[in-house]
Amino acid sequence: MPLVGVIMGSKSDWEVMKEAVDILKNFGVSYEVKVVSAHRTPEFMMKYAKEAHERGIEVIIAGAGGAAHLPGMVASLTHLPVIGVPVPSRNLNGLDSLLSIVQMPYGVPVATVAIGGAKNAGLLAVRILSVKYPELGEKMRKFMEEMRNDVLSTELV
Numbered sequence: 001m002p003l004v005g006v007i008m009g010s011k012s013d014w015e016v017m018k019e020a021v022d023i024l025k026n027f028g029v030s031y032e033v034k035v036v037s038a039h040r041t042p043e044f045m046m047k048y049a050k051e052a053h054e055r056g057i058e059v060i061i062a063g064a065g066g067a068a069h070l071p072g073m074v075a076s077l078t079h080l081p082v083i084g085v086p087v088p089s090r091n092l093n094g095l096d097s098l099l100s101i102v103q104m105p106y107g108v109p110v111a112t113v114a115i116g117g118a119k120n121a122g123l124l125a126v127r128i129l130s131v132k133y134p135e136l137g138e139k140m141r142k143f144m145e146e147m148r149n150d151v152l153s154t155e156l157v
């Protein structure tokens with residue numbers, strides 16, 4: 001049973017969103033991937049968001065571009081944590097996506113990462129899950145240590 005639901009407004013978001021999936025794979029976290037659109041498949045979006053918890057999903061990563069209503073709408077339909085990924089858009093380079101996702105009203109939080117920040121969405125999902133699954137905390141500490149060592153061993157000249 002997947003722990004993380006990775007959803008996106010269009011298959012055109014996959015290039016960006018697959019980076020979140022790669023992180024989940026690397027940490028050994030189970031996931032599912034689906035195209036779900038608040039605009040194009042509103043009934044399916046409602047069903048997906050309402051049923052996610054009872055299906056065993058614990059975190060949702062939702063990516064969308066442009067008028068990116070998907071993450072916020074999903075967060076309005078489930079108590080699960082929702083991480084929003086602003087997907088870079090053709091005309092406004094993702095600034096529209098970012099503002100659509102980040103400016104949520106009180107009561108409906110979406111944890112928003114940077115434009116195109118799908119890797120961090122994956123890492124944030126792992127951190128959230130590590131509260132319940134200590135082995136993920138262990139893997140996250142190892143990841144952080146490797147990153148630190150990488151930086152400290154950098155020699156430019």
Ligand SMILES: Nc1c(C(=O)O)ncn1[C@@H]1O[C@H](COP(=O)(O)O)[C@@H](O)[C@H]1O
Nearest residue numbers: 009010012037038039064065068069070
């Ligand atoms: N922002 C949304 C939603 C939504 O928020 O429900 N559904 C699709 N889209 C976005 O439209 C962009 C263009 O989609 P197409 O490439 O399919 O035309 C995508 O980035 C998608 O996330």
